[in-house]
Amino acid sequence: MGKDKSAQRTKGNKKPSSSGRTAELLGGATGFVGFSALQDLGYVPAASQGTTANDSTISAEFRVTLRKMTKKDSTTKIKALQEFETLCGSEEAESIKSALPFWPRIYGKLSVDVERRVREAAQSANKAIVAQVGKQLAPHLRVIMPTWVLAMVDPHAPAALIATKAFQEAFSSEKRAEVLIFTCKEIVDHIADNLFNQTPQTLSDPKVTDEEDMKSKYLRILSCSLNGLSLVLATTSSLSAKKPEASASIKPLLQNPKFWKLSKHKSPQVRSAWFSLLKGIFEYDNDLLEGIWPEVSRTVLSSLDDHDGAVLPHVWVAFLHLCVAYPDIWTDAANSKSVFRRMYSVLRDGGRGSGSELYPHLLPIISLVPEKAMEDKCNFYEEFFRALSNGICKDQVMTSSRDVSAGVKSLYECLLFVSSVNTDVKLWNTLVKYQMVELVRSSFTDKPQLSSSNLYREISQILRIWAWKCNFEESSRNLHDLIDLFWVSFLLVCEAILEVGNEVQLAKAVDFFLVLKTPTSKFSSMREGVKFSDEKLNCELPEGGKSKWSNKEKEKLFLEMTSSNLAPFTLMCYKCYQKDNNINVYNIFAILLSSFPSSRLYSALLYGAGEEKFVRELDVVQKLILPKLEEDSLAIINPSVNMFLSLYSLMEPREQETILKSLKQSLSIGALRLLVEKMTERRESDPVAAAWLLSSQLGSFLVQLIDILCCPERSKGAGSHSGQQDELISLFNFVLRNGNKKEPVISMDYVSEILMKMTLNLKAIDADTEPEDQMVQLVANLAGQLFSSYVCWQTNGIQEFMRSLFLLLCQSSKSLCGDTVEILKATFLKAFRGLITFTVENSPEKLLHEEGTVSIILKDIKQIVMEDSSTFGLTLTLSELVHHLFVVVYERVKGEEESSIMLDHSKIQTMLNILIPSENDWTEIENTLCPLYVAPAILQGTISFREFPFPRNMQEDLTWNQKHTRISLFLCELLLVLCHCEEYQTDDTKEEVYLGQYTCLAVVALHSTCHSTSMMDLLEASHN
Known part of the structure; x- marks a missing residue:
């Protein structure tokens, strides 16, 4: 019962065998056994040499691998291809060459496999064998190419990339085109066979392949065939001498009616590839289409409104080439109407998902349309621009910022072109109203996506070009009317927005005017559009020997024209603000006054629109802007400062001095901060601003403000300065860090006074007062800004301030929170590091001067450690701090002399000597030790007077004074740090260090250790 065990398990194999046995059998076979699956591979061109490979010469390993490639299972194929690639890298050259004759046919089948991983592996295998055989590939080129x-x-990018890389590595850049020309006939024949003869059923085995897979494979081969021919044309286009040879191979394919039917194929993938090939043919050689122009025209024109957006860019590029190569398409009126109708349909649909690729072609297309084809030019342009703008404003287009920007760019390029060829008043009334003003209005209201596109920049640019051309070109005087027409229509929209008072809409208007003044302010990275010769910025005057106007002069001309047009609206904004106190309206007014000032506007602001008087910028600033700088609201201050600076830059130097001197101390802190920052930015090019920054007027004002900053309770009577602590912090942060420059923002004398004030505030915190964390952090942060400045070390009072900062750190280590102590410590170390760097670079001899900051701070540390009230915690904190100080100094001076450890360096020894108590100090401290601690050791005989130097005088009471222990601990911590050598010492080795004159410190440490241990035992025993 059951299956006969002797029955064969595999068809054709009566006796199962291992892979090794198979290789042995195949190695002795006389024929290429097992490749029956390769008998029907479709069309494969015969080898040019006509040689027949002797399959008995192939090595056994390659036989097995090649046989596995014929299996139906994708995994088996992939593994076989990987084995083949490995063999190509490991086998001998002769063995690899023996497999070469059989490779092209197998490669031809696997390269079109349904499974993309198989195709990718096939390209890797092909790359491997091609790299090994070199010139031996030549006889097989016509078969494999x-x-x-x-x-x-291949649509599978990794496969295409590997195949391309293999081709580039196999042939030099000079030879690639020649190889394709050499094999052009075989390539075209193969492509023609795919296009005209093959079907889904012939390319796959219907018995083992799903219908869906057969169809997808067929479509992929169709599109690859078309794209492959495009690749051949693009690669060989540089070989002009060989073009006739290639054209002779390609022309029969183009004359086949089946080729033109592919343009209507159901698959968008195939249609895209077909029109891409047609574009390549146009670029390669128009003569290929000689005699079939009507067919080309019908095919392209009928596809202009293809329903698939992915196909349209290829169709429109082909249409553009057709317009250039075959102008006769416009001779038939019916053709023209059909073209326009189809174009408008696509434009109204927003490019059907491909707007960013379609829109750039519009300007070249309309520039090629002859007037005869338009019939009614005005109607044509109206229809064209209406379709374009409606398409841009469609909801699905608005979701793509790329499509919107490309559409807007194309719209205004086309408008600029039409303005140079058509001046019809009625036409431009419509175009300005609906294609310019209406789009801006939509960006303010219902199409906010337009406001974040390049719309404002494009309008700004077209207005600039019109302004330049109407002043420099006699033939363009009519453009002045277009500019007036735009402003009349646009200002009506702006007035309506003012009446509504919507915050969002007003903010959009602010954006528009900002970009109008500086087109690059909002969109710094823009695609460059098509340029015409008459758009060049270097317009030439018709008289005076064609002297060129600079861009600066032309920009000035544009701003003057725009200022004149905007003056009434600016006045309206100011009156509207006075009436409603709307901040957004004030922002618009500030931008308009700052960007587009004019004498007419000045007069209207001060005396009303009815009178025109001569008014200086100085008058406007004094009467209109300075009062606003006394307000506390930043929403008012920011635009007011911008207006101040804009008008300030237009004044004469004497007027600038006058206006800066007129600044009062009632100025708000926010306004003062902004003015200081802005003036610092321009001080290098503005001597008046530089002088004001260094003046006593500003310096003395800042000195007064530092008290309010450090002691907020003092600001209660300061009126306008109360509640502006954040602004004060920002102001002094900027001033003390010198505006990120090496030069001080204000005079060094006033920086010194500010330092003295800060020092006094630190000293005002006496030992009985617990400082507030907020105040200490504030001072520390301000000090950090100051210490970031290189020039601060030249300031009087800096050393005294550092000392006060250090004493505060010592005093407040208990009362302040941990974060504040760390901030204070980091600030002090930053100061110390900066001081050491400055001193070493400028006056190294003063580094450890007796009256220098380093010596004074070390003496302070010594004094604090030796105080009876000092604690172990404070002692350890100070030892850590001194450790950092030693490291900072050593890093700057270690190059002066050779030293293996810090303790060997003379300057470090000098610093340590300052910290070590004097002999009298030691005597006094040792007098506090209790002599009882030595009794056990003496009685046990473990020490003697000759071996151990005891203190000279010891009290007999049991009181334990810890001062000696604390000082010993402090000095031992320092010795450990100074004797440590990270460069040489490892975890397993310990270097012996000779202490020399500092051996006494080790003795002191032994005293303290013994004393502490004994005293703890005695105290514990006494309590028991």
């Missing part, structure tokens, strides 16, 4: 070319355009 058709498959190879199609592989380079």
